[in-house]
Amino acid sequence: MGQVTWWRGGIIYQVYPRSLMDSNDDGVGDLQGIIAKLDYISSLNVDAIWISPFFKSPMKDFGYDISDYRDIDPMFGTMADFDELINKAHRLDIKIIIDQVLSHTSDQHAWFEESRQSRTNPKADWYAWADPKDDGSAPNNWLAIFGGCAWEWEPRRQQYYLHNFLKSQPDLNFHCADLRQAVLDNVEFWLKKGVDGFRLDAITFCYHDEQLRDNPAKPKDQRQGRGFSEDNPYAYQYHYYNNTRPQTVGFIEQLRALINRYPGAVTLGEVSSEDSLATMAEYTQGDDRLHMAYSFELLTDDFSAAYIRQTVEELEASIGDGWPCWAIGNHDVQRVASRWGKGETNTDLVKMLNGMLFSLRGSICSYQGEELGLTEAPIEFEQLQDPFGIAFWPMFKGRDGCRTPMPWSKTATQAGFSQGQPWLPIPPEHANQAVDVQEMDPHSVLHSYRHFLAWRKKQTVLIEGDIEFIDAPPAVLAFKRYNTDKAMLVLFNLAAETAYFDLDALALSSDVPSSVTLGDIHSEHGLLTGEIDGSKQIELPPFASFFADLL
Template identity: 70%
Template sequence: MSQVSWWRGAVIYQIYPRSLNDASGDGVGDLRGIINKMDYIASLNVDAIWISPFFKSPMKDFGYDISDYRCVDPMFGTMEDFDELIEQAHSKGIKVVIDQVLSHTSDQHQWFTESRTSKDNDKSDWYVWADPKEDGSAPNNWLAIFGGCAWEWEPRRSQYYLHNFLTSQPDLNFYNPDVRQAVLDNVKFWLDKGVDGFRLDAITFCYHDHLLRDNPAKPADKRQGRGFSEDNPYAYQYHYFNNTRPETVEFIEELRQLIEQYPGVVTLGEVSSEDSLATMAEYTQGTKRLHMAYSFELLTDDFSARYIRETVEALENSIGDGWPCWAIGNHDVKRVATRWGKGEFSDEMGKMLNALLCSLRGSVCSYQGEELGLSEADIPFEQVQDPFGIAFWPMFKGRDGCRTPMPWQANQPSGGFSTQAPWLPVPNEHLNRAVDIQSIDSSSMLSSYQRLLDWRKAHPVLIFGGIKFFDVSDDVLLFEREYQGVRYLVGFNLTANSTTVTNPITASMSPIPQDMLPGAILNNDVIEFAPFGCLYAKY
């Protein structure tokens, strides 16, 4: 692909539509609310928006359980609203990426409603059905991410169906060519609507092992949470047989053939596997698979220069001609201000984190509220909405804390998000970070974010350049970005303390002033970083 492709190095602003802005006054955000905030989105200087699901759904998993892929849920508005949203975004130079949840549907989708009735109907083989063992138990030991067995009994068929998430999210049978074609037809519907790309949810879950072999146990010291509590028994297995099957690559290539008929459209895969970095490399290899992929490697609690460097280098060493996309927050994990701030978050740290994210090689997904420095909200159990949190409370409180409504006006009820009580409460501490306060403060995180993204657009080396790390300190990330003979030394102090490191570059250097970020000083052969300081120097 040419380097002029819009998505290479793009900053994609993730919108969780339930929580951006409520225009209808029912306490839930909607498409009209996004349209009404399009000027704000444009002011951020992002290249695209990614909108989480707004399709018709019973909302058991808040839109990731789709009952009609070609219909806007009335909660979010109408298809006419979506058409206007695309028009408004495009008029401001903003691309529109939407979620596609391909591996599973809602149990209220008409396909499943028919499939579950018998073993011989037209849709009988559209989902993953299996007979019980001789003792009546589930076909194998596979577990669901949201807790418990991944199989649910259906008495009308005297069989189990597979669900890798909620019981109300049955998995489609991608071995059936009719299923694959129906899925691709749904994607084509939105391509014809004029969308610019798709974020592919849970793409590694499309296929299952035909033989239904048991997953092997994972030793206790190898159990890692997927952005959630390690007490989840899902972490007790290697998910070799219900995730990342080799056939998935074949489907991705089928999908890419369709996408290629619509120039400029991008695919971004969400990757969660036993070796996510290797899977990212595999899924983005060459020009016949995904354009980009991202994983949960920087969505963990591990915040250190060593870990970030090792993660980036591991991907760089394996991805070849593939293209990465990095994120430090999204709608599924604790907000980065809390997760990495560990109770000591400050505006300076927030500015540094946004600058770090936007300085890595690859594209960027920036989650709504990260430009404001929003922290994880503490939702009491009686107000928890997320079924994941309800099931695992109190060890894991779910994903509601990162999904609370955007605070627009500090002195308005619910932060100006809605005229009614919102679906999740707006924390008082978020009101101090409301848009109306930060937008008039030139030193705020919001102002820094806007200037950073505008400045980044003028520096192609940060968008397209290669990356090479230097050994300096446990507290400092220091790397080179190089593009067409232009080299930048880029550095970040990850601590709240001033620190000094040796400058590994002997060539003459020209620091690039950064009034929107905590700084650093080049002093002969050393670099003096302010707390959470950032360095950009050309040489």
């Protein structure tokens, strides 16, 4: 892929640094641990690594509460370690994308320590402050995602500050021009260090409504979303005023203007809004906003061909020249092998899910451990680290189950992650799925993942082509990927029973002749299990994947 457009259709491997590899045996993964595993990551045939926060932080939200945007937390190493990481990754032709948490800081950040002292200090307006109501109560009805009121009282200012997440994560005031410039300066610091891009955490939360209008109530039948089901009061409101404000687009354009001064650098926005697909389209329009965006639409419990098709088609209908990024797992949601596997461990399902994700139009984020088919780890309440899970236990058990350390060796101490006690437990079943076990098995999820991505690199139509869905039986996700030179039929059986796809259905889609002929049927990626019989039906065994050129 070219220097400037490497990200279009690129595979981005998400590293959660606390849990990849511990180099100094303190039980927490670190930058030297990532460096030690760069050759392994390169062997997966991915294009880039997205590293979750490693900045200085009190770790109340495990790095998403930053106290210094320009320093490495000693837990993870030093700036020299980061320089080494960048250099080695680039030698391996791997791009480095880092998290930027722009909407809020830690309450231990120097900016907030100054801002909270008075209403007249130089940074008084750098955070979202508001006077109480006449009765002393909070300025409005806004709620925090992690539970309770989104406002916290500060006695020194006799005002409340806004926190959309933990009360130790005060929201910055992007209505302040000086603050915006300071944020951009921090971003440029890392561009000068040589990073290739930024994953923009909670980018929809940068601005709040200056009038502080109440959010309207949401009807009970519409209270749904990732972690926001009826057990979380956050689901009781339409969040029109505490995030996704129209001014966000203007800041994104400022950010893009900075990024454009560093050719090849990219932005990936995390979008969470009342209509995330529409926001993804809005934030990626033209060439002066985000390069790409992803949302939580495929990170939910919904798993069906109809839902996946509806989600992708809805975005395709509105995104225009924007560019999507898709993910089915990350550090915030239950592992996909459990979430969509409904508790059953099935390697064929996991292989199919990886192939399905890698075949969608757009760039792809793949979370560490998905190449092994890791399941959600069972975590007891006494073992919980995640404040979200502690607050909402037992209805919501938090995010620790998807954040447990990577298993590298079945028989080594702590599955080869650390010689010390790891920050989260490693379940025995993960040790059985360790890298060294799967390296020895040519039919493993790991080998399937590698082989598919090696094959995909040769299929330009899967990287850059358009997508068109095809009517199929309920269990089958069917689409074609095509460009001016080639068209490919792509089928996935999402069920544990055999399914059939009738080739006559292809004649109903556009630009396909009524007499359909299949060209090469691709088996070299190790996922093909479909067959064609004389009746022009393709037989798809349980969780099968099928790829064929259309002639």
